[in-house]
Amino acid sequence: MGLSHEDVREILRIIDETPLEELRIETDGFSLHVRKVGAAEPEPESELEVESESESEAEVESAPSAEAAAPSERAARADRPPPAPPARPAEDPEADDGLVTIPSPMLGTFYRAESPGSLPFVEVGARVGPETTVGIIEVMKMMNSVAAGVSGTVVEVCCQNAALVEYGEALFRVRAGEVQ
């Protein structure tokens, strides 16, 4: 059984809308384990793990700042790459202009939207909170969502869709401030 990234995102969306905290499905050659982290928080985080023996193996995670939220849980799972380390702080995170940079947490291909046809996660003018997903970084077919990590308004999109971004490279510039 194979799953496309779209399938996985769809599953994720459905599960996000349910009150379920954990879901585990196992059939021949296929296992799916989804766990929400910090369900009490305003923006529930979910983790999705897909193991498939078929050719079209898909692994997707959608865990806004999961590194910060649940490092021990992630470190305990040995059969996957280590979690993205927190990106280096920008040289001058709050420059004179009062803008904050959202750095890339890892090297990879940067996607601004969930899938080619979808609207970007955020555009200039969008209001974001620390948990808001602002993009996806793909490393060898592993999708890693990027959380804003800051509250404020997006004033600049620094990288093009589908571009290679380096660890620590500026993805967005945000005017920090409380989201209404």
Added chain:
Amino acid sequence: MKRVFIPNRGEIAVRIVRACRELDLECVVGASEPDLDGLAARQADRVVCLGPGPADASYLRDDIVVQAALGTGCDAIHPGYGFLSESPQLAARAREHGLVFVGPPTEAISLAGDKLAAREEARGAGVPVLPGGEARSAEQARELADRIGYPVLVKAAGGGGGRGIKRAADGQELEAVIGLARGEAAAAFADDRVYVERLIESARHVEVQIAADDHDTVIDLGERDCSVQRRFQKVIEEAPAPALSEATRGRLREAAVAFARAIGYRNLGTAEFVVDADSGEFFFLEVNCRIQVEHPVTEAVTGRDLVGLQLRIAAGERLGFAQEDVAFAGHAVECRLNAEDIARGFMPSPGTLSLFAMPGRPGLRVDTHCFAGAAVPPYYDSLLAKLIAHGDDRVQAIDLLLDALEDVDVEGVQTNRALLQSVLGLPDFRAAAVTTDWLERTLQ
């Protein structure tokens, strides 16, 4: 092949950048964050940041390395030494994505990584191996050791490069050590298989440089002696190996080529042997599927660019010379200048180099990535520079190196310079009467 990705750091990244330039290849260095201002990054056509300082989040991520190579339009990866240089996962992943991996076939890397399997392959190819074998239990180990005689070494199948080795002087020690060895092997290499081999007490470490192209040419580029070691780590290396009879030298080189042929080896590699200093017998230890730290001594005596050769072989070129064309001139000695604090048990000594002055002499080569103002980060090995002296004979090379070390001036970190100077001046070393345990015995 047009653009080479170099996911490495330190002097070897600088060395590969230089080799690329000489072959008119573009190069992109993949560096960790603290290495972004390093010499290799400055000299490359482009640098990309792989991740933060700790290697497991940057240089050891084969997924990120391949992504970075593809994303920067590279068509080849030269892994250097250390990090992922002997990772079959990186080689396989790179090749799956159509990249040239500058190294041997993936299967050869896997075989070489399994020291026990490599030992059996060597035996099958008629290459002498030490008496011993796999030990699945303490009883089996004891039975084996009682037969081959003590002392023995317990080695991890997944180890190599001096890691995962324990010594046992008798059956009691062996039983005490075997469980620990298995546990450590499982933790360090995710493979708890260990094997027992007879310990040659008076041993020299001699290795043979192999080169094989895709057109069925397999040759050797002579041997190196790396017997001056501390904790199984090489300190001083030289070529040719001193105090070796011409007959033994010839048989060693033939054995290395035979082994390379038997396993379908390609590109450059090194077959490591232990030579019994008393009897002159030699035994296969392991094969290293990468460029070695000490490759410059071979370059000095053969006049050939080994890193350039790696790139040309990877591009599918013929070696362009035969075994009989390999000639040797003079003697070369290399020493490794490390950021180590001798007074504190050779603890690594990271810091910022406030002064870094290296000597220059005819016949002297210095391979380094360091410069005044550069940081020596705490995440990686402590190698600062390699000094390689080439003379008409061994004594001339040693004296040149000793003289050059006088002019080494490094401030900001502690170095092992004093150790190198004293070793090069000791009568045992100058008389080539050195075995692998000599340095540690001398230090005590």
